[in-house]
Amino acid sequence: MKVNTAESIRTANNVYSHYGSWEAVRQSSVLTDGKYVIQPKADDAAAHEAPKAAGRKVRKAG
Structure with a gap:
């Protein structure tokens, strides 16, 4: 990912x-090839799916 693009800034803000701090992010991640890789927990994955589902259009029956 390129640095300082709209997508990278949005991702960093999220x-x-x-996590509340960059230190907490580092503690929750693994340093791999010079990059911090965040390993999401099961409940984290569910939390990230909820906003996507909320943005979907719902068809009314009938």
Whole structure:
């Protein structure tokens, strides 16, 4: 991912707001090839799916 693009800034803001600090992000991640890789927990994955589902259009029956 390129740095300072709209997508990278949005991702950074989401990660920071989820963990509360960069130190907490580092503690929850694994350093792999010079990059911090966040290993989401099962409940984290469910939390990230909820906003996507909320944005979907729902068809009314009938």
